[in-house]
Amino acid sequence: MILMNDFKAEPQAVRDAMLAAAKRVIDSGWYVLGKELESFEREWADACGLAHGVGVANGMDAIEIALRALEIGPGDEVITTSMTAFATVLAISRAGAIPVLADIESDTGLLSRESVRRCISERTKAVLLVHLYGQVRDMDAWRALCAEHEITLIEDCAQAHLATWQGQVAGAFGRAGAYSFYPTKNLGAPGDAGMLVTGDEALAKKSARLRNYGQSVRYHHPELGMNSRLDEIQAAMLSARLHxxxxxxxxxxxxxxxxxxxxxxxxxxxxxxxxxxxxxxxxxxxxxxxxxxxxxxxxxxxxxxxxxxxxxxxxxxxxxxxxxxxxxxxxxxxxxxxxxxxxxxxxxxxxxxxxxxxxxxxxxxxx
Ligand SMILES: Cc1ncc(COP(=O)(O)O)c(C=O)c1O
Missing domain, CATH: 3.90.1150.10 (Aspartate Aminotransferase, domain 1)
Incomplete structure (x- = not known):
């Protein structure tokens, strides 16, 4: 059977690099929020052409944290597509915001701008654009639409690892991009993992706090966060697989x-x-x-x-x-x-x- 994914058929060199990465972490004795995560955050942010990456537990959390860090929540509407993984919309609801679902274009399956325009209301705060199936299209038009209506553009890049449009990488077009490294993704971990990328330092810092109980410095919690950390073994293996x-x-x-x-x-x-x-x-x-x-x-x-x-x-x-x-x-x-x-x-x-x-x-x- 020709499968949709076949990890067992990956080159031996990939497996060896993953095993070496896991061994490095085990030998280090440091498992959460350490050097491997810092290094993978830097590598992935660089690959996206952005200054900041914040490793989180999965792609859904990356969206929720992006929304919360942007202070988009109760009473705010976020427009997205209905033709997506349920996680896209669940993340909006979990952030406390109100999802609004627009129709798609038939020839790409991507969100339709005409439909989004019809969905915009006084409460619309953001468009969560899903780069479905790995496609990045019409980003000038999306930026223009968001600028015209003074709404924030956030990208769901879970299916579009390093897809570029006019030289710019998915995740770099809006205020924040949310990546998933679920095993079947183009860059997949042997487990759950995700990352929020952004060029905005304040947003990155706030997101890093939110993923770690809202902690600013040890034992100080100025806000209510989550536990959504990307652990060292997954980060090390993702660095290895990135090659x-x-x-x-x-x-x-x-x-x-x-x-x-x-x-x-x-x-x-x-x-x-x-x-x-x-x-x-x-x-x-x-x-x-x-x-x-x-x-x-x-x-x-x-x-x-x-x-x-x-x-x-x-x-x-x-x-x-x-x-x-x-x-x-x-x-x-x-x-x-x-x-x-x-x-x-x-x-x-x-x-x-x-x-x-x-x-x-x-x-x-x-x-
Ligand atoms: C478009 C899209 N958004 C979000 C997600 C959620 O990612 P994760 O499974 O890492 O939470 C996925 C993955 O299934 C996805 O395909």
Whole structure:
């Protein structure tokens, strides 16, 4: 079976580097908030072209902490997409703010600016822009929209590790970027991990306090924070894995190019190509197909795993049924949820695997 992710197939050198990193931490006898975290925070912030990185327990916390550090909370509305991981919206609610869900664009699955405009109210404080599937697009237009309405831009970069748009890295366009290093992400830890990146020193300092019980100096808690620390073993292993990220991302892009040129089945429509070569890191390669469930079953029967991101939009999840939506409806989100399918696109795939996926997609016929 060609899987969506295959960690066991990673090069031995990656495993060796991870084991060496774990050993270094164990030998140091220092497990939380130490040199490994400081060093990975610096490395990741540098990679993002930003001055500050604050390691946290996961990507959802990175969003919540960003909102809380920006003092966006009770009574404030944050507009985002319903076509995302539930964690995006849960983070807004956990910060005490009110999520508002806008519709998407059909050709990319990304948040629609026209829909966001319809959702803006006097209470809107921020747009939480999800770089879904690894795509970064139209950032000038997003910045302009936020500036025009005096609202804060925050980026959910959980799927867009180091995707760049006009030379700038995801996370560097708004006030803060939230990364997840969940195992399946393009840069993944062997466990949970996340980071908030920002160019704003005061925001970084406040976020660092919030992740550690709101502690300013030992035993002083001027505000109520959380326990959301990124531990030393995960930080050390992420530093080790970072050396392979560029090579792995290049491989994802090669696979995507092969899919774009090889998939010729009129029933299966890949999402739009990116605006620039580097503006997509292909966390997921997504196609739309009206007979999606049949296509998924056909691929499975032919030894290809394919998953759906996402079959149930957030506004259909029980805790979110009363969330305010685009007044013109969520038609494109509903349609995408019914038709989208993610094909395997991970860096350990061989050329033969890629050819097998293409052949299986092209062989799909439905009545
Ligand atoms: C778009 C998006 N936002 C947020 C998250 C949350 O990240 P984490 O699982 O690290 O909390 C994820 C990961 O599932 C995600 O894909």
């Amino acid at each position: 392979w990220l560029a090579e792995f991302t290049d491989r994802r892009r090669d696979i995507a190019d092969a899919y774009f040129s090889g998939i010729g089945n009129p029933r299966v429509r890949p999402l739009s190509r990116p605006q620039e070569k580097t503006a997509h890191v292909y966390h997921l390669f997504v196609v739309n197909c009206d007979a999606r469930d049949e296509l998924q079953a056909h691929l499975n029967a032919n030894g290809v795993q394919a998953l759906i991101h996402y079959p149930i939009p957030v506004h259909h999840q029980e805790p979110c049924v009363d969330v305010r939506l685009d007044p013109q409806g969520m038609a494109r989100t509903e349609q995408h949820a019914k038709t989208c399918l993610s094909l395997p696109c991970h860096p350990q795939m061989t050329d033969a695997d890629v050819a097998r996926v293409i052949a299986a997609v092209n062989a799909f016929k439905n009545s």
